[in-house]
Amino acid sequence: MAKPTSYFPELKRDWWLKHSYFKKYMAREATVLPLVFFVACLLAGLYSLLQGMESWQGWLQFMQHPMVIALNALAFIASLFHAWTFFQLFPRVMPLRVAGRTLPPNLMVLGQWLGVVAVMVLATWIFLRGL
């Protein structure tokens, strides 16, 4: 007797629109898009620095364009959002054991945010010293 045929529902391209959990996941992954723009800006800045004074001034002008500032602000917010999701996942991937006990996840998340604050303070200090 022939086996009755089974049907295999295919996953369509818009699968991530079907569930709020997947939308949040895609938002996390999409944070890379404004970051690509930020990295491109940085690389363009380095390149224009090599090209000479005029090119550098042009790049500075470009960076002051409201649209560019808005996109880079978006990249900043997106990277903070990504960090927020990443920091929560980190204790599950790398559970740290100290003296036979697993560190509480909240403590690890807090430690990572303290790291972010430390880096920001350091960057601000270097920036202000240069002015």
Place this chain on the structure above:
Amino acid sequence: MTIKQISIQRYLPEQGSAPYWQEFDVPFDDSTSILDALNYVKEELDGSLSYRWSCRMAICGSCGVMVNNTPKLGCNSFLREYQGPVKIAPLAHFPVEKDLIIDMTLFLDHLAAVQPYLINDSGEGSDTFKQTPAQMEKYKQFSGCINCGLCYSACPQFGLNPEFLGPAALTLAHRYNLDSRDQGKKQRMPQMNREEGVWSCTFVGFCSEVCPKNVDPAAAVNQGKVESAKDMLIGIFKS
């Protein structure tokens, strides 16, 4: 008792090729599970409905279905949790045999591929292995899997590529790798190191969300990535 309308996705291969939705009115109270509702439909309304179930207490892992696009065990989700419409479909990402019955062959093949059993040829512990509570604690959380397959239906990476070993199989591999009685890690690592092993996971995390036993497969798979990276690095220095 109040009445609730539920929609069930039907698929009858002997009658036609396309799956379709069928509505049923089911009486319910606070204790009516999705499985109770399916049993009511089969016993009182339409005897041709097919689905799997056994223990009714979230141990056997047989009654997995999609309820409103979320994988659930029919026995431990309840009609009272749903205010709006209730749509019951077979578990996603698997071939459907009939109505709510899926073909789990692929899932079972993936489980077998990681050799999910103690491998130990040392001769020690031929009667019984000794293990301290601290040693057991390392893998205990990952050993609660009941093979219900909900995590596979929650995983878009498995949906996009059925060759991906998937959450449950990779969790089992990690569970045995962490077991102090086991020496089979070397045999399991080649499976985990494959692209269809741990590296196909993008930490969507929905598998852990739907797991009825709180096994946290997403954590196990991503801890597996750390192990896989270490294994590859050691391999480079050894060769």
